[in-house]
Amino acid sequence: MSATAPGSIVAKPPRRRLASVVGREGFHALPFLLPALFLVTAFMVVPVIWTIALSFNTGAGLRFRRWVGFDNFERLLTRDHRFLNRDTFPWTGAVINNFRWVVLYTGLCLVLGLITAVLATRVRYEAVFKSIIFVPMAISATAVAVIWLLVYAPDPQIGVVNALIDGAGGSPVSWVGQANTVNYALILAYVWASTGFVMIVLSAALKGISQEVIEAARTDGATEWDIFRRVQLPLLSLPIAVVTVWLIINVIKVFDIVYIMTKGGPGGASRVIAYSFFVETFESGKGGYGAAVAVFMLILIIPVMILNIRRFRSEAVTG
């Protein structure tokens, strides 16, 4: 605070005013601010910088050992086939899996959340219906994982999906036990858990649209589809954008459900970025390499940070 442009000529008179403000009001703010700012600085800001530094080190035993420049990043993006494998087509690895998550999870949650929100407003049992869809949102991802292990159980005497396939004359599939289905199975389970959130946000926004506008459209001869497409959807664009950002952050960080359901398997087929971080850091003890994965996650998150700040700034200006 005291380091504000000491050499500047024009800064002098305001500085005195600033100093007096710091002296009076700023001093009063300190006891309110200090605990939170100290905690966030000591256990979040400093550790993040530390992690960035660690990503240029071997970090064996989770401490600084030997500086290796960009080696960790180079290996991560070119030689670690479980993280990113560009030798096969299509590419595979945790990054590609996570990309699949971003597209499918975000897309399905949005579509299902939008459908349920719009349809639910048209019936009298809206509240009950919305509770049913929303409940999984309150449940731990750990419990969601167990619930869906049971749904996907390969034995048609146990898992309901394979029982249905068996009943229809097909042969049971080990949904989370084979590489070509495991990611989709995990994504669907998580979509089940998160759709309620999208529905609630969009439903709240729909409630904000004046009933008069909709009635007016109806008297002008608009069909239900027209009303959705021309009246409701345009007014939902902002909440949809907000929810999309939330879903994408959620996916970049996804870990618990993968850890419980598959441990990244079979054979690393369902690894995601956060899972790679966990394995490299805590199971292999390669602190520096894990830190490089964490930095990779940070870089993916930065656009969202900027977006949040922009949004907050524009809100502060408009009101």
Add this chain to the structure above:
Amino acid sequence: MTTAAETIAVRPRQTAAARTLGFISRAPVHFSLIAIAVIWLVPTIGLAVTSFRPRPDIASSGWWTSFSHWDFTLKNYDLVLNANKMAPSFLNSALIAIPSTLLPLFFGALAAFAFSWIRFPFRDTIFLSLVALMVVPVQAAFVPTLVEFQDIGEYLTGRKDLITGTYAGLWIAHTVFALPFCIFLLRNFFITLPRDLIEAARVDGASNWRIFFKIVLPLSVPALASFGIFQFLWVWNDLLMALVYIQEPDLWPMTIRISQLLSTYGVEFNLLSSGAFLLMIVPLLVFFALQRYFVQGLLAGSVK
């Protein structure tokens, strides 16, 4: 107002045939809603039913057949609670979640008050930095915080596991990672309180502390409850941070205990289903009792 009234007056009286037609045309809506509701309910019902079935039954017949031959038991719960230590883990989950909710709530409310009602230099810059920190992934802080905790423990008492061998590390980590969102949410609520009220208290000579405890906090119960419930469920449901910061098996919360059941016994649904159901009970109760606050907290987190 007038348009709505006109609409009703203009619209012809519905005949019985029109009403039937209306119902039929809405049938696809009802059908899809009910289908979606069933798909959403079946997985949870399957888990609940399975958790009360005897172990041999679970392996030999689907849970959906159990309604025809009635045979339910509490044996799975007995096994998972006692032999597999889910009962002490239930307590651990509570001992982790309650301080991890109250600490950020208290420190966050203090800071949010300063950001809303005390003027100080760089106020907006500091606040915007906190907004930016809301989305920092925990992974970016795991290793350094662990090292910090070990070093602090060693410095204070000579024991490296002073913090990492107790709940303290997890409390601190949850508090720190909740603070930016907590401050953001509470500050947005605090600034909507009537300015006159706070100015009047100032004129009467009330200190900031008095204003904070006697005016701002009592008026902000809905916002405090929204954040509190959101954070409590977040911590209760968390697996990843507990895996990193709780290294003593006696302190494991239920989420870790369930992951441990899986790696010890494999997929044994009698233990897993009853364990998972125990893990779900508290969030379900909180959800049904305090749904309004929970939804408000979530909406504030996304829309604001």
